[in-house]
Amino acid sequence: MRHMVYIKKTKIITSVETLFSWHAANGAISRLTPPWAPLKMISRKGAGIQKGVKVTFRLTLFKIPMIWEAEHIEYQENKVFKDRQIRGPFSKWEHTHKFMADGKENSIMEDRVEFELPFGFLSRPFYGFVRKELERIFNYRHRVLKYDLEHHVNKIKKQRILISGASGTIGSALVPFLRTCGHEVVRLVRKEGMLLEDELFWDPYNGILDLENEGPFDAVINLNGVDISRGRWTQSQKKRIIDSRIIPTRLLVKKMADFDQKPTVFISASAIGFYGERENSVLTEANDMGDSFISKVCRQWEDASMDAQKSGIRTIQLRTGIVLTPAGGALKRMELPFKTGCGVKISHGRQYMSWISMDDVLSGILYILSHRKIQGPVNLTAPNPVTNKEFSKTLARVFSKKVFFTLPKFVALALWGELGKETLLASARVKPGKLLDNGFLFQHETLFSALKDMLGR
Known part of the structure; x- marks a missing residue:
């Protein structure tokens, strides 16, 4: 089966520069990880979201522990960064984070995930389930991201x-x-x-x-x-x-x-x-x-x-x-x-x-x-x-x-x-x-x- 694509877009009342820099902050991955997700970051090589950064997660699927490792493969400041699975549960996983200005004070956040499951045609019945789970995850991510940026970020003096x-x-x-x-x-x-x-x-x-x-x-x-x-x-x-x-x-x-x-x-x-x-x-x-x-x-x-x-x-x-x-x-x-x-x-x-x-x-x-x-x-x-x-x-x-x-x-x-x-x-x-x-x-x-x-x- 050919790979599938999932896309989520949200308008956020903040500048594209603030939106992009938020993702580079220490803690961004943990903040965006849903509390129900069986996923925990265990190591990181490199800082921020620059090209070459590698992040390793501990993942549990059907009570089976495994490692998921991703590498950042593209970076354009205030425009896009992309990460790709180099080890994990998917045959293919590429996640593109795209940032678009919508005037001076508004931005559009777009997450685009291209994925393919292992085991060829045997995995076809599971694509619907995976897509539904991605919908849950990215609904959570975008809700949290939008609320934090519109109500909390840069609202009080750094402490x-x-x-x-x-x-x-x-x-x-x-x-x-x-x-x-x-x-x-x-x-x-x-x-x-x-x-x-x-x-x-x-x-x-x-x-x-x-x-x-x-x-x-x-x-x-x-x-x-x-x-x-x-x-x-x-x-x-x-x-x-x-x-x-x-x-x-x-x-x-x-x-x-x-x-x-x-x-x-x-x-x-x-x-x-x-x-x-x-x-x-x-x-x-x-x-x-x-x-x-x-x-x-x-x-x-x-x-x-x-x-x-x-x-x-x-x-x-x-x-x-x-x-x-x-x-x-x-x-x-x-x-x-x-x-x-x-x-x-x-x-x-x-x-x-x-x-x-x-x-x-x-x-x-x-x-x-x-x-x-x-x-x-x-x-x-x-x-x-x-x-x-x-x-x-x-x-x-x-x-x-x-x-x-x-x-x-x-x-x-x-x-x-x-x-x-x-x-x-x-x-x-x-x-x-x-x-x-x-x-x-x-x-x-x-x-x-x-x-x-x-x-x-």
């Missing part, structure tokens, strides 16, 4: 930002987002040995963090904390949950206080678990903490950040809701059962779930960085929380399925104990009061649109 927890679900998306918005990011890592240029070693449990020769930083973002949803909450696990949040936060605050030129802002993670079980009550940042284990963890977590405020640093406690991304967290675990028609409503389904899309998490953090009036606790949730019953029905509808099953309360408690009680059965109807009051505009105000975009449906 130098230190991030802890950069390898987590939020951190791994935040780093390329900030970089493609024009900011410099330094990542705190716990691996020893050869470090990358943007990495800085630390060991918070032994008080090791040398910032004397690394500063100054305009902002510090603290995203540390082990996943609370992994395994039952034994006493040892509870200690890990607390220590992984409190100890790194205290060390960061101490080191920031020692700076002669202190960061202007410190964003420290927390969670809506702060509020505990509140049934149908609408919750804003003014509400008090609950009395659950997670409420007490969040209280200690936020208290650990308070000394930064006393040092004159604008400090934010980021009370994050259920982050929607198939790259990790709750949605990643829910995707397969709901996709196969095996999704469940939990207990009576009346408990509220305060969600937020990953896109709005990233935009919200950037907005907080640039708006000096925002400080203290901030609810990072979408403005329209839903009940578990509505969430389950909506997620099933995204996959053209229905919800036929209910997970009884006693089963959730038997399987997960206190974890199940506080994460699956508790109700928190949280509103993002401070973000709304300060003019933040959400990309995803409704759950259905958020799920469709995050899952590429």
